[in-house]
Amino acid sequence: MAEYRTIRFRLNGRPVELAVQPHENLVEALRRGFQMYSVRESCGQGLCGCCTVYVNGKAVSGCLYLAALVDGCDVQTAEGLGTLQQLSPVQEAFIECEGFQCGFCTPGMIMMATQLLQENPNPTDEEIKHYMSGNLCRCAAYPEIIAAVHRAAEKLRASKETDAKADQAATVAG
Amino acid sequence: MSKVMEPGVQSAAPSGQVGRPVKRLESAAKVTGRAEYIHNLELPGMLRAKVVRSTVAHARIRGIDTSAAKALPGVYDVITAEDILKVIPDPYYGPAFHDQPILAIDKVRHVGEPVAVVLATDVHVADQATDLVEVEYEELEPVFHEVEAYKSQTAIVHDVIRPAGTFADLKSLQPRNKTNVAMEYHLRNGDVDAAFAKADYVFEHTFRSQQVNHLPLEPTVTVAQLTDTGNLLIHTSSQSPSFVRIEVARLLGWPENKVRVRTAYLGGGFGAKLYIKLEALVAALALITQRPVRLSLTMEEQFYTITRHAATVTIRTGVTKDGRIVARDCKTWWNGGAYADIGPRVTQKSGFTAAGPYDIEAVSLDSYAVYTNLPPAGALRGFGIPQLVWAYESQADIIARELGMDPLEFRRKNILRNGRPHATGTILEDAGTVEVLEELARKMNWDQPFDRGSGTIRRGRGIAIGVKAAVSPTTSVAFVNLYSDGSCGVYCGTVDMGQGSDTAMAQIAADVLGLRAEDVRIIHPDTEVTPYDMATLGSRSTFHMGNAVRLAAEDAKQKIVAMCAEQTGFDPAALVVRDGGVATPDGSFFTFGAILAKRHGMQAGNVLGVGSYFPYYEKPNPETGMSEHITPYWMVGGTGVEVEVDMETGKVHITRLVTVGDCGKAINPGIVRRQLSGASFMQMGFTLFEEMVFDEGQVVNASMADYKIPGFWDLPDINEVSIVEVPHRNGPFGAKGIGETGSLGLSPAVANAIYDAIGVRIYETPLTPEKVLKALREKQGQGWEDA
């Protein structure tokens, strides 16, 4: 059996460590070590997106990523986006637009949509399809997911405007 | 007239919760990734199982050598049929036939059949050890195609056929030993020969549908453990927990109360997670090892576990000059794979609808469930109906065009209307056949001119309509519990696998009890807690479980009203249930909690409502295959498409997709819409490109890299869903099932549109660009040769 090695990384903002075997993938390690059940191995080939994780701020397929390689990295999962009490704007938008059915692909979809909107705050349908084309939904909630990404973009723009106004007000007041 | 076994299920006017666009109750759990799936379940001390699978399609097992695998460090044990037989002496299971061994005994019948299991705490070690198990085979002649298998006298998949007797409705259908015919169903309605003699034209065509896979994204998974008293607790991603309990108990010779089966949310099911899949094996492993055992399939293994029937349909239709269908004769061969699973039920339940939603004087139907050396086929969203609609709706267009009739007019002329007998003899009632067809015509602007283009890209449009009979007989039971504070829990065995049943059931209970759907809690299937339900399949839950929940809520309501009446002295008939309490004629209002508190002198007690629903059914006459009560309700779905066909590549692009479904009454309009559109897109994959490709029984594309399913880029440019509501007299608030309705018409609608665009008819799905281009070139007299 392969040797375990201890890796240290940040998980959803907190420093953690875990002993992993070299051939363990990131999905396995995050579930085994930290019960990060939003990260799911489905196709096992990086095609369906159920295992989406951010490593150093970039979305990767956890099922094709060796856990040992996140040593020293910043790792984020859907658990880090929002909570039941405080949903992220993208999560809210997915609920409002009913962008899921069975929900198995949903955290991955939301991770990709969140990253898309960080890179492109106002995507077109085409741009959404391009960015999300590596995420599959067997329930085929695709039209609702596209609508949810647009809705989330609106929410994020609106909150940015509110923030900007608040900043302005603060500046004036200050 | 339909007969109803239970009182009080006639459709009632909703009070505000039914018909409300409630967001799924589990929305926040799903978007945060917290929703519970059995996929997430790990138990302390658990062993992980990996399956050694047959590499050949048909063979005798000469020997299994597990020594090298057992010697690999970290391997706990390697289990073969020999070990299983020690705990389960007759280890054959199946819903229709007891034909499937838990692990192969003496013989393997398909590539991928489980032959042995490796157990280890580290799944990678178990996986590695599977390669070290040596199995020696003596190969036998295999048979793969359903029509060849039907005829074959040399390649026989099962020496002895073993009916299960589970389903009363199948008892009249007998297997034929020494053949591959597991079961056959025949219907004879009217004098078919005489009717054909009257016809001006007779058309005969053969259509084929390919094997496809459900591919739920949550891979099928089962975890089993022994309880403190040695009973079994099985956690499983199952659509049919009640069946799993009954079947595992039967295998073990135990009473049902020693087997507990629970599920959670399912990451998709579509029919892949029905009956026994991994449960019998994992239960046996837990018994053998006395430790918790988990088996979770890989995507590749899903292809070898259950598939959708390939089918060959030969359909002969007699029509008069003016376009009346007068006679139809339809023969269907279902490729059931190596084990029957639910194939015999598909053969009968789908078989009897093979004449389509048409009013035909004389009908003859023959339907054969055939064993082959392919992975077993079972139910997949539509239970065989899409394969039949593919045939009869493709042929409808062929006939209409031959007669020079508009395809819509041809359908209008022949459509089966309410009050008229279906081919089975059951009178059609409360079915939206006409309404769906007319809505389809309207949405498609069928009476408007259509530009078919010229040059490289040609355009076409097509429609199709199908009916499905709800599977019968089946039973659902539900409890509604008002807790001591008046809050409400609904106990039902319906599995929410994404179809939104939790939300719909909460809406039904809430509507009856004057609550908000959001305040009703649904208790997930657990055979120790929730009462019996036949299964979550065949679009049956809204109708059957919906009725059971409604009856249970009515029962609870009656009881709390009686309690309040006793406390206040008012006549129960004068009391009104609303807003989680009871209003009395004097203007007072008592919450459910207050009524219970008054009764018990403190916050205590329950009000338990029970509902049980079992629609009336008459099994088909063994001679004629006919029945006056063949189904509790009909589902009607229509699809219209507009396509673009690339004349140089054969590629088909759906530019517009219209899905129309009759749901009786939309309990939750948003969810109904999503179910219709989701089924339609899934069927689009089965229509255009999904296909399990076999080489000597081996699936050559058993991965998502090579078996492609529809993604974002495959969406039609325009996607429209239209809900038709023709209320059913026995449906809860008029509702019928809708989960499969969107699947019915899509394949032939696309083929009809391709014909409309380029004048080429394809008889076999999927409609790949190669098939389309090849047919087009053949029509132009220019084929190509393979290099």
Place this chain on the structure above:
Amino acid sequence: MNAFDLIQPDTLEEALSLLNTDDPLVRPLAGGTALMLMMKSKLYAPERLVSLQRLKPSLDKVKVDEAGRLHLGPLATLRELELSPVVAQFSPVIPKALRTLSNVRVRNVATLGGHLAHGDPHMDLPPILLALDAQVRVSSEAGHRDIPLSEFLTGYYSTALAPGELITEVVVPPLPQGTRGTYVKFTALSADDWPMAGVAAFVRLEDGQISDARVAVSAATERPVRLHEVESFLRGQRPTDEVLHHAGELAGTQIHPLADIRGSSGYKREIVKVCVRRSLQQIAQTDHNGDGGVTQ
């Protein structure tokens, strides 16, 4: 996936030393997306992987030199190439093709070096780089050698890389002024499938005449190949419908398509003909300021 040992050297020298062995069970690991698939399906079960992760800062540079050559670091991820303004300016065909290659997550991890070393004929960049006359520099403890990509890609999942060698740079010579290109990709199954055929074409037009043409085909064939006969036929011609049609037909005679689940060899030949013609038509129809595009 079977167990293996994982080593993470900090320098190229260290990595080359670790890889200097004839043991086929020792391999380099870059982004790992393809290797993980092979290991998961047990097509390959290594004993030791040498991760190149820590070499990335020294081997991921993208730049154009004074001579106009494009230098691509092998550990640049496909996503970095897709978003690189330097690459886009050199040839917008590259980023446009990358947008439809697998998906964002894979492109975030997969590297250019891994993409080429895998030798998979269904990848999108090889035909483009082949048409652009790219050279691959490979290094080992013994030194380095420069191999034209056409010789680097030797067959179905095979390359000219010898044991102990790593790709350390990819160099693309400057494109003559006025060259326009495109990449046409045809998928037979779902729209996001691997290509059944890919055609990269670069054409230079002078006074309405084709002065240079380079056409490469991938996916339909066992390895990406240049269609030299088509190229020489096109040189000196005007891009009329007739000429481009003939170029497509000629392309069909120059290839040996492999049948698989995505198409028969005969069908693939038909599709390559269409894709070659359409790629040339697209270029001919692009105005002089445009650079062609990628179509599916």
